[in-house]
Amino acid sequence: AEIGLINDIAPAGELDRRVDALVAKLAAGSPSAIRRGKQAIFAMEVMAFNEAIAFAEAQIALASRAPDAEEGLKAFNEKRKPRWAVAAEEE
Numbered sequence: 001a002e003i004g005l006i007n008d009i010a011p012a013g014e015l016d017r018r019v020d021a022l023v024a025k026l027a028a029g030s031p032s033a034i035r036r037g038k039q040a041i042f043a044m045e046v047m048a049f050n051e052a053i054a055f056a057e058a059q060i061a062l063a064s065r066a067p068d069a070e071e072g073l074k075a076f077n078e079k080r081k082p083r084w085a086v087a088a089e090e091e
Contacts, residue, residue, distance in 0.1 A: 018022070021029075028081075030071075030072060030082070030084050031068075031084055031086060032066060032068050033063055033066070033069070036059060036062075036063055037059075037085065038057060040055065040059045044056060057084065067085055068084055069081070071083060071084065071085070
């Protein structure tokens, strides 16, 4: 906690509630952005550090131009929940 590796500590009685809140927050995110992020993390596991950083930067740039990024920004500005596009295989 002192060096920033831990961002939350839950008493045992609150653990389930906190996990549920985190899962709900993740589930509210863009499915395509989450999928792209998972794929990037898996790909970066076998890369050298500098290569992984460059790859991550490229993936972030691509994600920022995706339709869900535009929808997320628009929803934020309009103070509403985003309406994420759902890929055909997820329907």
